[in-house]
Amino acid sequence: MSMRSNHSHLAMQNRSRQSGLALSLTLHCVLLLLVLGQVVYLATRHRARIDATSDQLYSLTESTLRIVGGLEKRLVVEAYFSPKEELPADLRNTRVVLDNFLDELVQIGKGKVVVKRFNPIEDKALQDTCTRIGIKPIDTQSSTTTAVGVSRHWQGLRLVYDGGKQKVIEQVAPAISFLAEAILTPAIKEVVTKERRKLGFMEWPSAIPGQQGQAMGWEFVRTMPDVSKRYDFQNYKDAEGALVPDEVETLVLFRPTDLTDRQKYVIDQFLMRGGTIVLFSDVADYGLQPNRQCNKVPMAADAKDSQWKWQDQLLHYGIDQPGQIVADLAPQAGQAQNPLTGGFEYMGLAMQMGMVRQVGYPYFFHAVDGDWSQPQIANKLATMGGKLDEEQAAYYRRTLRPGIDTDEFLFKAFRQFKRGPGMYWPALMKLRSNGIEPSLPDGLSGRVLLWSSPLTVIEDPQASLNPLMGRDLQSQTLANASFNQKLQQRLQSEPRRQAPLMLEVSGTFSSFFAGKDRPKKASELKEEEDRKKADADAQKPDGEANKDPEVGPPAPKQEKGEDQVATASKDPEPLLAASKKGRIVAFADSDFVRDDFTRGVYRQQGGPHSIFGAAFFPMLIDWISQDSDLIALQSRLPSDRKIALLGDQVDEAADRRDTEQKLRATRSA
Amino acid sequence: MRETAVIFRRELKSYFLSPIAYVFGVLFLGVLMYLTAQQQIVEGQQASMQAFFGLLPIVFLFFLPGLTMRLWAEERRSGTIELLMTFPVRIGSLISGKFFAALAFLAVLLAFTLGLPITLANYGSLDWAPVIGAYVATLLLAGSYLAVGMFWSSLTRDQIVALLLALVSLLILYAFGFPRVAEWIAGFLPTWAVDLLGGISPYKYFESISRGVFDTRDVVYYLCFCGFFLHANALVLHYRRQKG
Numbered sequence: 026m027s028m029r030s031n032h033s034h035l036a037m038q039n040r041s042r043q044s045g046l047a048l049s050l051t052l053h054c055v056l057l058l059l060v061l062g063q064v065v066y067l068a069t070r071h072r073a074r075i076d077a078t079s080d081q082l083y084s085l086t087e088s089t090l091r092i093v094g095g096l097e098k099r100l101v102v103e104a105y106f107s108p109k110e111e112l113p114a115d116l117r118n119t120r121v122v123l124d125n126f127l128d129e130l131v132q133i134g135k136g137k138v139v140v141k142r143f144n145p146i147e148d149k150a151l152q153d154t155c156t157r158i159g160i161k162p163i164d165t166q167s168s169t170t171t172a173v174g175v176s177r178h179w180q181g182l183r184l185v186y187d188g189g190k191q192k193v194i195e196q197v198a199p200a201i202s203f204l205a206e207a208i209l210t211p212a213i214k215e216v217v218t219k220e221r222r223k224l225g226f227m228e229w230p231s232a233i234p235g236q237q238g239q240a241m242g243w244e245f246v247r248t249m250p251d252v253s254k255r256y257d258f259q260n261y262k263d264a265e266g267a268l269v270p271d272e273v274e275t276l277v278l279f280r281p282t283d284l285t286d287r288q289k290y291v292i293d294q295f296l297m298r299g300g301t302i303v304l305f306s307d308v309a310d311y312g313l314q315p316n317r318q319c320n321k322v323p324m325a326a327d328a329k330d331s332q333w334k335w336q337d338q339l340l341h342y343g344i345d346q347p348g349q350i351v352a353d354l355a356p357q358a359g360q361a362q363n364p365l366t367g368g369f370e371y372m373g374l375a376m377q378m379g380m381v382r383q384v385g386y387p388y389f390f391h392a393v394d395g396d397w398s399q400p401q402i403a404n405k406l407a408t409m410g411g412k413l414d415e416e417q418a419a420y421y422r423r424t425l426r427p428g429i430d431t432d433e434f435l436f437k438a439f440r441q442f443k444r445g446p447g448m449y450w451p452a453l454m455k456l457r458s459n460g461i462e463p464s465l466p467d468g469l470s471g472r473v474l475l476w477s478s479p480l481t482v483i484e485d486p487q488a489s490l491n492p493l494m495g496r497d498l499q500s501q502t503l504a505n506a507s508f509n510q511k512l513q514q515r516l517q518s519e520p521r522r523q524a525p526l527m528l529e530v531s532g533t534f535s536s537f538f539a540g541k542d543r544p545k546k547a548s549e550l551k552e553e554e555d556r557k558k559a560d561a562d563a564q565k566p567d568g569e570a571n572k573d574p575e576v577g578p579p580a581p582k583q584e585k586g587e588d589q590v591a592t593a594s595k596d597p598e599p600l601l602a603a604s605k606k607g608r609i610v611a612f613a614d615s616d617f618v619r620d621d622f623t624r625g626v627y628r629q630q631g632g633p634h635s636i637f638g639a640a641f642f643p644m645l646i647d648w649i650s651q652d653s654d655l656i657a658l659q660s661r662l663p664s665d666r667k668i669a670l671l672g673d674q675v676d677e678a679a680d681r682r683d684t685e686q687k688l689r690a691t692r693s694a
Numbered sequence: 695m696r697e698t699a700v701i702f703r704r705e706l707k708s709y710f711l712s713p714i715a716y717v718f719g720v721l722f723l724g725v726l727m728y729l730t731a732q733q734q735i736v737e738g739q740q741a742s743m744q745a746f747f748g749l750l751p752i753v754f755l756f757f758l759p760g761l762t763m764r765l766w767a768e769e770r771r772s773g774t775i776e777l778l779m780t781f782p783v784r785i786g787s788l789i790s791g792k793f794f795a796a797l798a799f800l801a802v803l804l805a806f807t808l809g810l811p812i813t814l815a816n817y818g819s820l821d822w823a824p825v826i827g828a829y830v831a832t833l834l835l836a837g838s839y840l841a842v843g844m845f846w847s848s849l850t851r852d853q854i855v856a857l858l859l860a861l862v863s864l865l866i867l868y869a870f871g872f873p874r875v876a877e878w879i880a881g882f883l884p885t886w887a888v889d890l891l892g893g894i895s896p897y898k899y900f901e902s903i904s905r906g907v908f909d910t911r912d913v914v915y916y917l918c919f920c921g922f923f924l925h926a927n928a929l930v931l932h933y934r935r936q937k938g
Contacts, residue, residue, distance in 0.1 A: 046936055050929045057925060061918040065893070068914035077823035077906040125902070 701791025824906020
């Protein structure tokens with residue numbers, strides 16, 4: 026009996042020992058789970074990240090880090106997204122990209138960025154909200170063997186900063202991560218930026234009337250959303266001739282013409298203050314009549330009563346603009362290389378049935394991104410009548426420059442297209458030289474950023490540069506051939522040289538007006554005139570001088586404040602030398618950003634349409650303002666890693682089935 | 695350490711002596727390479743291994759429990775576990791030897807897939823850094839799956855039960871990371887619980903590391919995940935040893 030009870034006692038002991046052990050092991054597991062959970066949580070909060078991709082595909086640029094890292098208030102990103110699984114394949118991929126980007130934003134925001142997700146698909150009220158705030162659905166077509174359907178998806182964002190300022194991105198479907206960044210970062214910047222940066226401008230619209238008889242200015246590029254949302258352009262070309270306020274750091278001059286001495290002084294003093302001048306310059310104005318006669322329109326840089334020449338003033342700053350225009354005969358300089366531009370970027374002529382005929386016109390061209398000093402190019406240029414001039418070739422190798430002669434990020438996006446922005450009848454503009462090499466004034470340095478090709482013809486502006494004489498197609502074709510042939514002949518008779526299309530001079534400028542009389546403001550001139558008149562009146566006999574007050578009511582007493590205002594509006598002492606380093610960025614053309622060219626006014630008639638000019642302007646302004654935040658985003662593109670199984674045998678547009686057939690043939694061979 | 699090495703060698707050798715490993719290897723590589731080649735090696739497509747690494751977690755989900763099911767269950771069925779338990783070997787050495795042997799076997803299999811990036815690099819400009827990163831991530835993911843499989847294998851003597859338990863648990867863990875599942879769960883669970891479940895899913899952590907972005911969070915997660923299941927495995931064995 027006792028043995029049996031001992032046995033059962035032992036069994037009980039064993040069971041309780043085992044259950045105790047199991048319990049302790051379970052508790053052990055739970056505790057471990059909690060500890061490891063904490064570790065993972067901490068690792069999520071304090072993480073380090075290395076993007077090993079060579080293009081840094083999954084790294085946010087410094088720009089985004091700076092903008093998001095510098096948030097003072099909470100940024101709420103409301104994501105109105107349909108469920109990922111319901112999206113078609115293409116959109117689903119974009120969702121992954123977008124989700125990753127939003128995750129990264131939350132991480133770098135360190136609590137300042139909150140993403141709230143909403144699914145409008147199953148909630149009618151949310152759909153109404155989306156419609157109200159401006160988020161638009163994406164309708165995609167789906168087809169099966171028996172039916173075609175349309176499915177509706179939502180993928181839009183609303184950014185709300187500090188519960189107030191907001192920005193809606195109605196649809197967003199970035200295929201790659203930096204496209205997401207290129208869309209979202211500017212939007213974030215826009216929503217968190219309190220004030221737009223102030224930029225000054227002066228413009229002298231073209232005398233050629235537009236479609237409704239309006240003068241052609243540069244409003245389009247100034248009011249483009251990319252520009253106007255971040256920059257506040259203010260016109261400083263006023264009748265008074267007031268100096269540009271100190272808070273304005275950049276002054277854009279659109280084709281200065283009929284410049285008064287006072288305007289020249291205002292520009293000079295702005296530069297002396299250390300400002301940056303962006304100059305879009307021309308020396309001749311041509312009209313694009315319906316038949317493309319390209320007749321010259323009168324234009325002068327200086328106003329009639331101007332004492333000082335603008336050309337001399339520019340030369341004083343190290344920029345030489347001798348009053349000639351440039352044509353580039355290199356075929357690649359005049360070809361629109363982007364299919365987007367179609368045949369419209371340069372000269373075209375509308376034909377019957379809506380067809381457009383492209384016309385070779387060497388006065389419309391762009392800088393080609395290529396090294397013109399390459400031996401094979403230099404040798405070709407130095408070959409005359411089949412004979413290579415070694416000395417000349419060596420000279421070309423030494424002196425010719427790449428079309429885009431800079432690594433500035435401004436041109437990174439353009440480099441993808443292997444070109445610069447297209448220009449129209451550009452002027453010859455170069456760095457001041459002593460005839461052999463640039464010779465800039467003391468304290469200044471300069472560089473050329475864009476060059477034409479070595480097949481450049483430089484000439485005085487002719488009265489007409491019509492490439493299409495004649496009424497019918499045949500005579501126009503002949504005329505065009507003859508026009509181009511003449512230019513070719515001119516080219517053959519001249520040495521090969523490149524013309525700068527964009528240049529930069531920076532440093533400590535000295536005033537053009539040093540030692541000269543300060544040009545006076547309109548009010549000062551009027552005051553002077555009045556004073557002279559008063560003096561003249563005073564010199565008249567007493568009875569005549571005091572006649573006026575007796576006729577009219579008594580003159581009001583001068584109040585205290587008026588005197589103060591008059592003192593405040595007086596010009597400060599002229600600055601004869603720059604107090605800070607200034608900069609001039611000059612373009613040899615102003616047409617490529619002008620309204621009629623950028624808006625595509627001539628597109629219907631076959632061109633030109635300055636698409637690249639319109640794209641270039643916002644980048645230029647960002648670059649000038651040193652807003653590398655956004656331009657760095659614009660110029661970010663991935664490397665092309667396409668698989669080329671057949672190498673050169675296959676063109677990109679080839680049908681995939683043909684490709685596979687060719688591949689099989691290659692393999693069997 | 696020497697004990698671990700001995701067990702490691704013994705286990706690894708057993709993989710190559712058994713036909714199952716070869717069947718497993720051929721099937722695994724065949725399915726993976728066929729699916730990848732269909733999607734990735736196409737004229738004009740970008741030279742990238744994303745399709746391959748996108749498929750790996752799913753393929754692993756079905757293949758790795760098959761590899762781990764026998765690790766302990768076989769020992770228990772054949773009775774060698776008692777023998778192992780009586781050896782003067784630490785449980786940690788036993789587990790790590792088996793674990794690293796399974797991982798090494800998988801690494802050998804993965805080495806056979808290197809032909810794919812080499813081919814892509816030959817016909818396109820392949821970015822190697824993310825590929826190397828993704829292989830490292832794959833080993834981490836595989837390690838986690840193996841740890842889960844080993845744990846379930848230690849709990850049962852039936853290999854099929856071990857396989858099913860591992861498969862189902864991994865499937866559930868993996869599913870928690872899918873937005874659709876998360877959305878469904880959100881219908882009856884509070885947000886913090888949905889976030890928690892999403893946070894323990896290996897799916898989310900593989901994605902970024904496999905595209906060439908090394909994040910300490912992902913590495914820490916995999917190490918913790920792996921460590922937890924290996925430790926749990928050790929506790930089970932310890933319990934058995936105590937139990938006698």
